[in-house]
Amino acid sequence: MKTLSDEEAEKFIMNILREKGKMKTGDVEKEMEKLGAKCPDESVRFLSMLRMKNKIKGKLSVEDKGWMWWI
Amino acid sequence: MKTVEEVRNDIPLTKKCIYADNGATTPVPIPVINAMNEYFLEYCANVERGTYSIAQKASEKWDEARRNVSKILLNCLPEEFIFTKNFTEAANMVAYALEHPLLNDGKEQEPIIKLGKGDRIVSTIMEHHSNFMMWLRLAKRLNLCFDIVKPTNDCRLLPELFDIIDENTKFVSFQHVSNAVGTVHDVKEIIKTIKEKNHDCLVFVDGSQGPGHMPVNVKDLGCDFYGFSGHKGPLGPQGTGGLYVKKEIIEKMEPMILGGGIISDVTANGYRLADTNSKRFDAGTPNIAGLIGLGRAAEYVNEIGLENIENREKKLGRMLIDGLRKIKDIEIYGPDDDRGTVTFNIKGWRSHDVSLALDEKNILTRAGHHCCIPFMKFLGIHEKYGGNVRISFHYYNTEEEVKKIIEAIGELL
Numbered sequence: 046m047k048t049l050s051d052e053e054a055e056k057f058i059m060n061i062l063r064e065k066g067k068m069k070t071g072d073v074e075k076e077m078e079k080l081g082a083k084c085p086d087e088s089v090r091f092l093s094m095l096r097m098k099n100k101i102k103g104k105l106s107v108e109d110k111g112w113m114w115w116i
Numbered sequence: 117m118k119t120v121e122e123v124r125n126d127i128p129l130t131k132k133c134i135y136a137d138n139g140a141t142t143p144v145p146i147p148v149i150n151a152m153n154e155y156f157l158e159y160c161a162n163v164e165r166g167t168y169s170i171a172q173k174a175s176e177k178w179d180e181a182r183r184n185v186s187k188i189l190l191n192c193l194p195e196e197f198i199f200t201k202n203f204t205e206a207a208n209m210v211a212y213a214l215e216h217p218l219l220n221d222g223k224e225q226e227p228i229i230k231l232g233k234g235d236r237i238v239s240t241i242m243e244h245h246s247n248f249m250m251w252l253r254l255a256k257r258l259n260l261c262f263d264i265v266k267p268t269n270d271c272r273l274l275p276e277l278f279d280i281i282d283e284n285t286k287f288v289s290f291q292h293v294s295n296a297v298g299t300v301h302d303v304k305e306i307i308k309t310i311k312e313k314n315h316d317c318l319v320f321v322d323g324s325q326g327p328g329h330m331p332v333n334v335k336d337l338g339c340d341f342y343g344f345s346g347h348k349g350p351l352g353p354q355g356t357g358g359l360y361v362k363k364e365i366i367e368k369m370e371p372m373i374l375g376g377g378i379i380s381d382v383t384a385n386g387y388r389l390a391d392t393n394s395k396r397f398d399a400g401t402p403n404i405a406g407l408i409g410l411g412r413a414a415e416y417v418n419e420i421g422l423e424n425i426e427n428r429e430k431k432l433g434r435m436l437i438d439g440l441r442k443i444k445d446i447e448i449y450g451p452d453d454d455r456g457t458v459t460f461n462i463k464g465w466r467s468h469d470v471s472l473a474l475d476e477k478n479i480l481t482r483a484g485h486h487c488c489i490p491f492m493k494f495l496g497i498h499e500k501y502g503g504n505v506r507i508s509f510h511y512y513n514t515e516e517e518v519k520k521i522i523e524a525i526g527e528l529l
Binding site: 070071087088089090093105107110111112 | 462464465466468469471472473476483484502527528529
């Protein structure tokens with residue numbers, strides 16, 4: 046599986062969240078895997094970093110058993 | 117003995133969060149920081165070189181650090197102890213020396229152990245990558261068999277699992293404490309079994325999660341090598357660690373890195389290494405401040421009392437295990453022993469999602485594969501959970517913190 050660069054992963058995540066709306070961490074991973082790719086870091090750490098940079102939003106959802114991410 | 121409150125006062129971070137990621141790295145106490153500051157401010161000179169007074173003081177402090185670390189953390193002699201930058205470097209030094217016989221006085225010396233086609237190296241599926249990849253590479257390079265021991269269902273390495281050792285087994289490497297499930301293995305009995313099967317087989321112990329968390333006596337364990345990191349249990353700074361090598365082996369050990377500070381003579385045709393074996397591994401200017409800090413850190417954990425640290429971590433770990441067992445949908449890994457590191461998953465959750473959720477409550481944990489991908493796959497939790505969530509304690513954690521952790525995990529269900 047190809048590890049994406051930071052720029053590639055960010056672009057991919059932004060596009061997929063724009064297209065699909067709110068997604069769980071595992072679902073973002075699955076979308077990446079479909080392309081034979083993975084984040085340069087653990088997905089949730091990478092997503093969390095994008096949240097800290099205010100590029101995406103994220104919130105814990107106990108009902109969904111994990112974090113939800115969206116633009 | 118230092119009280120928990122005294123230690124917490126020495127580590128300001130403990131007032132700002134619940135720090136439960138001591139298996140990865142530990143915050144450094146103020147007295148250790150002060151020892152490093154003193155070096156930078158009062159005698160910031162190179163070691164083993166200058167004749168002026170502060171250079172001599174630096175060399176004395178450097179030697180004192182080696183004496184303290186070797187004695188307090190491992191109970192070995194300074195001559196048997198090599199400073200490293202971490203455990204990983206320690207393991208790689210040994211792997212290098214197994215592949216390369218010592219070159220000294222222009223001549224290749226007898227190898228530590230003769231390795232050839234058909235010989236075996238044994239490790240375990242529980243090892244983290246830093247105690248796995250270099251042995252795998254060594255086996256591939258020298259065309260050796262690389263055999264893997266698998267643990268019991270409750271993640272123990274029992275001595276009888278090492279019955280596979282035979283006369284062709286030249287080297288065995290395994291962990292003292294699992295960083296991924298917390299098991300503290302009976303290293304002494306395992307080594308006894310290995311040596312009974314083959315007395316000449318060399319044994320390397322990964323002590324990444326051992327020294328500083330508990331008393332360690334390498335002579336009593338009977339190992340040939342024991343490596344560890346300074347920035348975990350010992351409460352030292354990052355970039356420090358050490359390696360014990362049995363005296364008769366260190367004399368034959370080839371340094372991985374050559375350069376200034378490790379020789380007695382150099383000519384156009386060869387070189388003669390320093391006569392003090394442990395100083396053959398300090399080529400170039402080392403991390404002087406960090407290793408002086410590690411020396412002070414060894415004194416510091418000794419002031420707390422290593423048995424006190426071990427007993428307290430076990431007590432906190434037991435509280436956590438008992439609390440987690442009352443919560444439905446929690447999977448706990450490892451044996452039902454009292455131990456300072458506890459790992460778990462919540463059914464339906466990715467491990468990193470749990471860790472990030474706990475961070476929202478200022479509880480700092482580690483999640484993921486813990487650099488143990490083969491072991492996570494063996495446990496069947498690599499794909500399912502992305503690893504597991506690890507809570508690892510040190511002396512300064514409190515019962516109140518454990519209660520808050522259990523409560524916070526319970527709120528996720």
